[in-house]
Amino acid sequence: xxxxxxxxxxxxxxxxxxxxxxxxxxxxxxxxxxxxxxxxxxxxxxxxxxxxxxxxxxxxxxxxxxxxxxxxxxxxxxxxxxxxxxxxxxxxxxxxxxxxxxxxxxxxxxxxxxxxxxxxxxxxxxxxxxxxxxxxxxxxxxxxxxxxxxxxxxxxxxxxxxxxxxxxxxxxxxxxxxxxxxxxxxxxxxxxxxxxxxxxxxxxxxxxxxxxxxxxxxxxxxxxxxxxxxxxxxxxxxxxxxxxxxxxxxxxxxxxxxxxxxxxxxxxxxxxxxxxxxxxxxxxxxxx
Ligand SMILES: Cc1ncc(COP(=O)(O)O)c(C=O)c1O
Numbered sequence: 001x002x003x004x005x006x007x008x009x010x011x012x013x014x015x016x017x018x019x020x021x022x023x024x025x026x027x028x029x030x031x032x033x034x035x036x037x038x039x040x041x042x043x044x045x046x047x048x049x050x051x052x053x054x055x056x057x058x059x060x061x062x063x064x065x066x067x068x069x070x071x072x073x074x075x076x077x078x079x080x081x082x083x084x085x086x087x088x089x090x091x092x093x094x095x096x097x098x099x100x101x102x103x104x105x106x107x108x109x110x111x112x113x114x115x116x117x118x119x120x121x122x123x124x125x126x127x128x129x130x131x132x133x134x135x136x137x138x139x140x141x142x143x144x145x146x147x148x149x150x151x152x153x154x155x156x157x158x159x160x161x162x163x164x165x166x167x168x169x170x171x172x173x174x175x176x177x178x179x180x181x182x183x184x185x186x187x188x189x190x191x192x193x194x195x196x197x198x199x200x201x202x203x204x205x206x207x208x209x210x211x212x213x214x215x216x217x218x219x220x221x222x223x224x225x226x227x228x229x230x231x232x233x234x235x236x237x238x239x240x241x242x243x244x245x246x247x248x249x250x251x252x253x254x255x256x257x258x259x260x261x262x263x264x265x266x267x268x269x270x271x272x273x274x275x276x277x278x279x280x281x282x283x284x285x286x287x288x
Contacts, residue, residue: 031100035160038062065156094125136262140172142180165193195253
C-alpha cells in the first residue's frame, strides 16, 4: 500500500490544483496544534458525488460551529470538487474536503490573524469494513463516550471530535473487531467511530436520537428510505440494556455506506432480510 502523502495525482488547495506530493503545510499550522479543522467524507459513484451540495454546506456549517468562515461559497466548493475529480481521472472515488486554520502571525490558542486554508483530495477507496457487508461487522464497546453538546460542538464534523474515535478504534482492532460502538455522556447508545447505528426489533427500526453526535447524511437518507418502505422508525434514546432484545443492526455513513453488524461486545445480531435490503437499496440509490 502506498502512503497517502506519496501518490501521483493532484490535490485542490486554496483555489488551485497542486501536484499530490506538494500539498503540504508548515509545522506551525494552528490546526495541527489545536484541532482547528473541519472536514467532509463524500463518495462519488459513476462520476456523481452523492448528496454533494449537502456535504459542501455541512463543511461550511462545521467551520462556523468552530468559529471560522471558509472563504469559498458552496458553488465554488462544488466546482473545486468537480475539477479535482477530473484532474485525477476518477469517477468512483472517496472525496475528502477539509478546511483549517493555517500558519500565520498567531501561534497561541487564539488564531484570528491566521489564514483559513481549504483543500480537497480524492482517491479510490473500497469497502470501509472489508467483507462485513456480507458477514456483519464485529464491534467492540468503546470506553470513550460522545461528549455533551455543552462540552464540544457535537454537530460539527470537526477534527477534535475524532480524538476519542481513533483511540476507540485502535482498542477495538486490538481485540479483533473492526470498529467500536460508543455510548454518549449520559450512557445512551450513540454511534460507531465514523458511522451512525440502527437496530431492528420485530420489524421496526430503532436508532439513537442525534442530540450529541453527527446526524449523518447517510443516516437521514436511510431513514427516508425506510419511510418509503413503510417501515416504522423510532428515533429515541436507547439504553445499553436494550441491545439484548434487538435482532438486527447496521451502520450507516458515507464511508461505511450501509454495513450490517453481526456482533457488539457480547451481543449477537443476524444479518437479516431488512439489513440486506437496506444494503442493496442504498447501493442502488447512490447510483441513480
Ligand atoms: C462520527 C461520525 N458519525 C456519523 C457519520 C456518518 O455521517 P455521513 O452519513 O454524513 O457520512 C460519520 C461519517 O461521516 C462520522 O464520522
